[in-house]
Amino acid sequence: MRSRALFAGIGVLLAAFAADVLAAAEVRGVRLWRAPDNTRLVFDLSGPVQHSVFTLTSPNRIVIDINGAQLATKLEQLSLSNTPITSVRSAQRSPTDLRVVIDVSTSVTPKSFSLAPNQQYGNRLVVDLFDPEAAGEATAPRVAVAPSTPQPPVTPTQPAPSNLPPVPGGKRDIVIAIDAGHGGEDPGALGPKGQHEKNVTLAIAKELQRQINQEKGFRGELVRTGDYFIPLRKRTEIARKKGADLFVSIHADAAPSRSAFGASVFALSDRGATSETARWLADNENRSDLIGGVGSVSLDDKDRMLAGVLLDLSMTATMSSSLNVGQKVLSNVGQVTSLHKRRVEQAGFMVLKSPDIPSILVETGFISNHNESQKLASPSHQQALARSIRTGVKQFFQQNPPPGTYIAMLRDQGKIAMGPREHLVTSGESLALIAQRYEVSMATLRKANSLTSDNLKAGQTLKIPAAALAAQP
Template sequence: MSRRRWQKPFLLSVVLGFIVFIGNVAAVQAAQVDSVRLWRAPDNTRLVFDLSASADHKLFTLENPSRVVIDIHNTELKKGFGDVPIDDTPITKIRYGDRGNGTLRVVLDMSAPVKPRSFSLPNHGDKPDRLVIDLYDGDKPTVKTVTAVKEVSNGKRDIIIAIDAGHGGEDPGALGPKNLREKDVVLAIAKQMARMVDSTPGYKAKLIRDGDYYIPLKERRNKARDLRADLFVSIHADAFKNPKARGASVFALSRTGATSETARFLASKENDADLIGGVGGVSLTDKDNILAGVLVDLSMTATLTNSLQVGDHVLKNMGRISRLHKKQVEQAGFAVLKSPDVPSILVETGFISNPHEANKLATHSYRKYMAKAIFDGVKHYFEQQPPADSWLAWHLDKKRKNLPSEYVIAKGDTLSDIAKRHSVSVKRLQEYNRLSNASIQVGQKLQIPSS
């Protein structure tokens, strides 16, 4: 046999063998859905697929009945969706199947039409490659309440405190001993502080996050702006590379550099939250359009000044119950604080990476003390410079003029609590309102004498 005659079959077998090898490699490299998780937020549902490798996908919707279809290419499912909690979501059923060619099809049967959005997240830190499906609820009509109209018309509005519990949902935040998660700790503190704010005359709390779900950093500060908040307080309990680091801190935005290495480190970690919590197409290096022309504006300068002032009051009150990491308000480029017109502070309630502080943060009582310390600082600030159109400004002015103020009794109020809150005795309160005993009713109006 000539050399040419045997070379052809040999080369053909080599080529065929190589093609088979490539096919086997492609099969081996198929991505796998290792787990599926679901988070419910007030206005959307998030479905997250944890993948062993990145995978292309396609999403589309079908009507009558309403369905959302996700095709994930070159991917196989490790287990079904039986343990995915779809209660209290618009998803009524999750179906799936192999479409051939390695394409996994997932069909979400919906109880109502939604606006879906999908994006991929590359692996980051201890997070794997992920496919994120956000299902936004249909538009809901805006309802204006009579109470809101009255508050604006009579010029005695509440001071609005926007309270932001950091992290949430996909992003657990820092982890402490015994699986203590920052997102749980700060949500508990935020809710306790909100209750204190709402029970204080002249103040109203608005929780940016009231459950276990993630909100992008930009959206958090924008929510505060939409609420026309007088103050934005973001609550955290971070970790540091040195487990011996301890102490509470308060931060404001810096338009230049960070005031310390710790501030720079924490700002960098917090700004990574969108990469962990899941935001499609996020770019934290570019400044928002709204900030482009405002970072050097006088309004931003005034906002930063107010942020530093309220931060100083909060820090001093926290120092009464906790060791302080620094005795002054620090500054760094925290993305969540970049609001041009809402004074904003970020409160680190302690280092969850420090075993001693983690043990305290794990208790209900310490969280309550911390919430009170933060709010006491906020109150001290606003008592010195209340917004001109607020109830607090009107109340303080009446006190200065030695005139009585009015209080409407709410559910759960007692005469002793009202007296303590307004720094007067129960006896004087009874005499001033001609009360024969301590019995009061919801909706009843009391005149509060100056203390």
């Protein structure tokens, strides 16, 4: 009887042991990307896990303990070139506890988090290894704090202070920040033949940078230079650090209907989207931060009202400039490809929410459409799209050059043939406010635009008389 009971007890233990093994999640894949300031590893899991991360020295290594997991992939296949990682090894400490050891050639600062499944991926464990010079930024809180004292509204085309090199004549370049959408573990939309939006956008962005840099007085700066993920809010931070006068985000999205086709240009909307397509695209783009595990940024409660006032003041001017440059870009893009909409659309894209930098998002076409996906993969079509965007941007800044730039100097010397400056009216703007902004009388504006009343409509274009240009920065 005792032996039978003993065997029964062992059987129960073995059954429980087997149940634990079966319950363990699998690490089904490991992906790696190198960014300018960090290396990201993403562990694709079959289910949720608990984990811990710690560092060891002499030699430097990162230890990742994943509880409730088994390895079901090969780590040796990871490409470690251009990263501080020298090797990745693993050991099954128990049937349900996996240890991964990352050997590194230098000291790095790890940051880790888990992600729940979304439309694109299952459960994931993300481990970012920040380079030494980026470690402080990696641990900084992601909270935007409003200024403690009121500040004047930002001039829409005036860049953030920077140590940018001057061009001939001691005048600086106009800086265009070019943002290739998606990247890294966020491939963006997929084409019928497996094309990744992230690759198409980077190719167009690099071509646009090349063409802009051929224009004297202009300089293109890439926000993303390779295949890695950048959170949406971080993209505008990078643009600001580069002293950008304009932020251009390049995309090639998908639509619910594969028959949808045509290019579009978007600016920020503070009152919802202008079309169902715009709303759908914005929702999908804004979800991409979930892939990278970035939470929302909130303002400090103490200064929330003040921050809202300041943002409203600067956003109004910036949105007007965004709509203006967007319309010029859209008109030129329409000369090389079909348009989805013939006016600049507005939607709540998070990547456009920079109050001090005019920003547009260019949907170069729908990669979900069979014909457009083939065109978007063509170098000649990419060059044509880049050329049309460059032309629209150049036209805008020749009419609206930021002070202190080489293009502004040419305008002041009469070396650029300029027609009247234009202002695209946004919701809530009045004729008095626009007259004050451009330092011109309301009577002059009425006469230049043949206005019979002071009532304005959103989307209306006003001509700013040439006589007022000298006074307007």
